[in-house]
Amino acid sequence: MIQEEYDNIEAFQREDTEHVLPLGWLILFIGLIVFGIYYIYAYTPAFTGWSQEQQLEEVMKTVK
Amino acid sequence: MSKNDNSIYNRALLFSIVAAVTVLIGTIATVFVPMFTEGMHPKVDGLKPYTALELAGRDVYQAEGCVNCHSQVIRPLKADVLRYGQYSKAGEYAYDRPFLWGSKRTGPDLARIGGKYPDEWHIQHFESPQAFYPKSNMPPYPWFKEKQVNVKETLARMDALSFPYTEEEAAELEGATELDAMIAYMQVLGTSIAKEALIEIDESMIEAESPVKGDADAIALGKKLYKAECSGCHGQIAEGNIGASLVDYAEFEPLDTDTYITIANGFEGAMPGYAAKFSKEKIWAIVEYINSLK
């Protein structure tokens, strides 16, 4: 019978950088949450009255 | 990595439960909650359940994977509305199980194909799309006319959907082919709300006679456009096929404005209108080409 070697779980993860969150990435993460909140506010009919039908009406005014 | 035994990353059951809850939040908010709101179950007044023959056609549409190339939803966008007609309303789809909006337009949108062409157009087009548009990539469907609709199967499907049908309608299925069924389905699509032409041309909107009378360039352009869009129905040399012979038509020396308005507005159920699809110059060019056939 051929012997198996274990996967050593310790070998998968670095100790020194275990808790690091790269700053650039963190800014992206938070920035997208902020933008998401703004976007939901701006494009929800109940908040701002925006609707895709109304958007079409605006555009069609330019067609005779 | 946590050395703490109580960490969620050391407790598989707890981890699984938290993961399940995490994925359910968005699911509940955007799928389950809307399901119970009015807004997700609208129905326009003119909408009727599919007849047995229409349903059989819809099933063929599904079996053939038509949804791979054709959408059935017109967006509230200018170009969509100009090309395909009024934008789609939620209430037009109340009997669609499943919805067939699609996600690709290798072919054109079909949401308002109903009444756009006569039945004969569909018969010939399914047989050979290339007879209408030589460069079309749509597969021909010659087997539609050979295959009979399975009456028992279709009625079982009607029952499953609780769609009403009369004895006569059931009898109508007898001997019907898949082609009949497909045409019935095509012709009902998008007809539950009254059609309103986006642009309706009348004499006041156009010149009293062709501004390019006898112009060779205009005739050449008209011929090119005719070959691309009109020759399927009116024939390669305008000798007539599904549509009238335009050679004969030209013999009558019709008024330019009459020809123009016919091309622009079309005839419901017989010929599509081109007012939104062709500029004035293009329509006048076709008028001149037709005049030149005399």
Next chain:
Amino acid sequence: MNEYQYDYKTVQGFVLSAIFWGVIGLVAGLLISAQMWSADLNFGEYLSFGRLRTFHTNVLAYGLGIGAEFGLFYYITMRLTKKPFVLPKLARLHLWLFNIGVGAAGLSLLIGMNTSLEYAEFEWPFDVAIVILWVMFAINILGNIFTRKEKHLYVSLWYIIATVITVAILYIVNNLAIPATLTKSYHLFAGVNSANVEWWYGHNAVGFLFTTPILAMFYYFLPKSTGLPLFSHRLSIISFWSLIFAYLWTGAHHLVYTPLPDWIQTLAIAFTLFLIAPSWGSVVNGYFTVDKDWSKMSTNYLTKFFIVGITFYGLQTIQGPSQGIRVISSLIHYTDWVPGHVHMGTMGWVTMVICASIYYALPAMYKTTIFSEKIANTHFWLVLVGQVMFSITMWITGIQQGAMWKMTAADGTLQYTFMEGLVRNYPYWQMRTASGLIFVVGMLFFIYNVLMTIQKGKKNLAKLQEA
């Protein structure tokens, strides 16, 4: 060292099955790509485009994709739980039923059993079979995890658990149907609701069949094959939870400008954009892991598969969310841009990482080394070139299509007829077929390498057993 043997036969069986279905799905893909520019290549009813395209997507998703995932998940799970299968016979049965299922279900599409719900096209008897198969899979995976001998759950196992749970929820809900007869059923949901449920499923099927499982492989095989430990545990944690939380809100970005209520579309678009962050969390984690020693890119042949694979994942997850935005969607939705996008994901990310994982796992199971690194490198460059050409031609023609559909003349009428727009795609579609061919040739190099490695490995195992 330990006293037991892992049951690798089932893992190997799944890997070979996945490759088999992969070849069939790819050949179908080549044929439909040619049908796009020549209708003459529709050979009758059973091989016409509509049926064959459905066959192509399903055989590759269910046969190649899920087949490889079943096999590699079993491998990873056994390794990370330090335990052989709890129920090895169930796993073996799972393998056999999987192959019978893919074969029968694939044929059912060709004979016209098709619900027309994208990526859920199988009719209800197959749905029942798929759920049973998934339950068998879940029992094996969760059985191992719940009785594991290693206390800590490594990142890969998080993604595996999330996959097992979420796919079950998605598949069952979206395939709820009213059965009419044995061969036909109708979606339980109608109209707008049907659309909302289907794309919640459709998008998350991508998320939980082509994202989380491949990330599970990435997080396991990248450290294993490079010998470099994972950069940041905390970054994996935040990326994981925010990814699986946000994904489920996003389905309606497939329904932008449809009659679906605006607020659902808006929520979906906002969450879709947010998904860039968790996706790039994994990309960054991968980059920083290899950052410790970039020379691995040239000294270790597998590193480039993983790094290029995760890079395409990164590009995919920027492109995808941007497509969700209304203004971009209005231009490129319904065009060939979208297949270009999908194939960057499937050919550049999913297949790249699956192949690399197989390259690592197969020799490991046979206690040998890869048959030929040179062939693996040839495979790498061919699939890379094929995929990039494929995607780029599709993006160009997609933008052209969208623009031609939109363009209006000075008097406000449409500039181009539909046919005028269509024929302009043909040269690009021909290039797409050529790109696909390059990709398939690359895959043939891969398959040859795999089969030769197995040959080599079998001899090696026999030798080891004698000793």
